[in-house]
Amino acid sequence: MRKRIIAGNWKMNLTPKQAKELILELSPKVKHAACEVVVCPPAVDLQAVSEAISGTNIVLGAQNVHWKESGAYTGEISAKMLLELGVKYVIIGHSERRQYFGETDETVNMRALFALESGLVPIICVGESLETRESGTTNEFVSNQIKAALKGMSKEQVKGIVIAYEPIWAIGTGKTATSAEAYEAISAIRSTIADIYDESVANLVRIQYGGSMNSRNASELLAMENIDGGLIGGASLKADDFAAICAAASK
Numbered sequence: 631m632r633k634r635i636i637a638g639n640w641k642m643n644l645t646p647k648q649a650k651e652l653i654l655e656l657s658p659k660v661k662h663a664a665c666e667v668v669v670c671p672p673a674v675d676l677q678a679v680s681e682a683i684s685g686t687n688i689v690l691g692a693q694n695v696h697w698k699e700s701g702a703y704t705g706e707i708s709a710k711m712l713l714e715l716g717v718k719y720v721i722i723g724h725s726e727r728r729q730y731f732g733e734t735d736e737t738v739n740m741r742a743l744f745a746l747e748s749g750l751v752p753i754i755c756v757g758e759s760l761e762t763r764e765s766g767t768t769n770e771f772v773s774n775q776i777k778a779a780l781k782g783m784s785k786e787q788v789k790g791i792v793i794a795y796e797p798i799w800a801i802g803t804g805k806t807a808t809s810a811e812a813y814e815a816i817s818a819i820r821s822t823i824a825d826i827y828d829e830s831v832a833n834l835v836r837i838q839y840g841g842s843m844n845s846r847n848a849s850e851l852l853a854m855e856n857i858d859g860g861l862i863g864g865a866s867l868k869a870d871d872f873a874a875i876c877a878a879a880s881k
């Protein structure tokens with residue numbers, strides 16, 4: 631019922647030229663993928679990647695969007711700019727943005743609402759720190775992040791969004807959540823959505839796992855019926871690794 635979605639978050643890596651080269655290498659390797667294949671390059675690479683993915687099954691995502699249509703917001707990117715380049719998805723609320731760039735639950739909510747109103751699909755990131763996990767309050771923490779992020783969203787809007795559960799301690803550390811840990815947090819997220827809306831809405835929302843997902847652990851994580859894909863950092867920068875994850879998600 632939920633089509634799996636594997637998205638590469640390239641973070642602050644690759645120049646436009648390198649981005650194009652990666653797409654040229656990647657596109658033949660993922661052309662038979664049964665999952666949705668998304669790449670989210672840095673903003674300045676979007677034009678080059680948009681051209682390079684033309685005629686392929688790769689879909690374009692961005693890493694940020696502002697909540698206003700236009701104006702005096704130095705350094706920010708508008709939804710209209712993204713849409714003109716063929717962007718479909720946009721990552722919002724990544725823990726790196728929350729940690730280093732002052733992103734809050736409130737700005738995550740504003741960005742997500744405006745993205746939806748503009749016709750972009752938000753990939754909303756949530757996830758706990760090691761401290762929160764060790765204190766045993768992970769489910770409550772991610773549930774609160776979800777409640778804040780979805781504030782003011784209609785049922786129809788929520789149905790189409792993507793959520794990425796990314797435990798902060800697993801990002802870039804090589805330490806992956808076990809499939810059971812990921813399953814439990816993702817179940818908590820889904821039941822929070824069911825509480826706010828209803829079960830049928832919750833069953834339509836795609837929830838990815840992210841955090842050191844790679845070609846070796848993807849199959850086990852994706853075997854959990856609740857995990858609808860992955861948000862991939864490091865491994866999305868290597869065509870073979872990313873293609874292997876897409877293949878695992880296509881089974």
Ligand code: 13P
Nearest residue numbers: 639801802841842863864
């Ligand atoms: P890594 O796959 O490098 O751990 O990054 C995960 C991530 O943050 C994706 O958004």
